[in-house]
Amino acid sequence: MPLPARVVIRGLRCRGRQGPTPADHQETHDYLVDVALAVDIAEAASRDDLAAALDIAAVAEVVRAEVARRPRTLLERMAADVANALFEAFAPVTEVSVTVQKPEPAGLDAAAEAVELTVSR
Numbered sequence: 001m002p003l004p005a006r007v008v009i010r011g012l013r014c015r016g017r018q019g020p021t022p023a024d025h026q027e028t029h030d031y032l033v034d035v036a037l038a039v040d041i042a043e044a045a046s047r048d049d050l051a052a053a054l055d056i057a058a059v060a061e062v063v064r065a066e067v068a069r070r071p072r073t074l075l076e077r078m079a080a081d082v083a084n085a086l087f088e089a090f091a092p093v094t095e096v097s098v099t100v101q102k103p104e105p106a107g108l109d110a111a112a113e114a115v116e117l118t119v120s121r
Contacts, residue, residue, distance in 0.1 A: 003042035007054050010034045014064050017071035018078055018102070025071035031078075031100055032114075033063050035086065038095035054090065062089045067100075075100050079119040087121070096121050 012033045017025050037054065044053040066085040072078045083096045099118040 001042060002040045003045055004038065005041040006036050006038055007056065007059075008034070008036045009056060009060060009063075012060055012063055014067035016067035016078065018073070018075060019071075019106070020073055028068075029102060031067055031102055033067065033082065033101070034097075034099040035059065035063060035082070036095075036097040037086065037090070037093045039090075039092050040094075054092070059086065059090070062086060075102060075115065075117040076119070079117050083119055083121050 012035070014031045014033050015028045016031055017028055018031075019025065019027075019029075037059065039054050041053070044050075062085050063082055066082045067078060069081075072081070079098045079100045082098045082100070086096050086098070087093060097118060097120040099116060101114050101116040103114045105113070105115045
């Protein structure tokens, strides 16, 4: 019997290049990425076997690699690219939600502020 669940990773620290100018595309910035993945955990739960579970270290690796892969102008593109990469890498995943947060973005004039964008597929 299926056992639907959501696996969530919050605040994954990533380095990437994003912004509207060519200079932004050269400079790396810190991002915090949250991902939520819908997956059936029935086999993992019944077997109590790590090999049957979603590999969260592999999920983190895919997220970090995608954020770092290339510069983007918009956070929207970065979040969508991460969601697509997760779907491609993990066939059992049926739904993905990705939130990308850019701490201290230029233009807000507040050191504690952040810009955040969430995409769900």
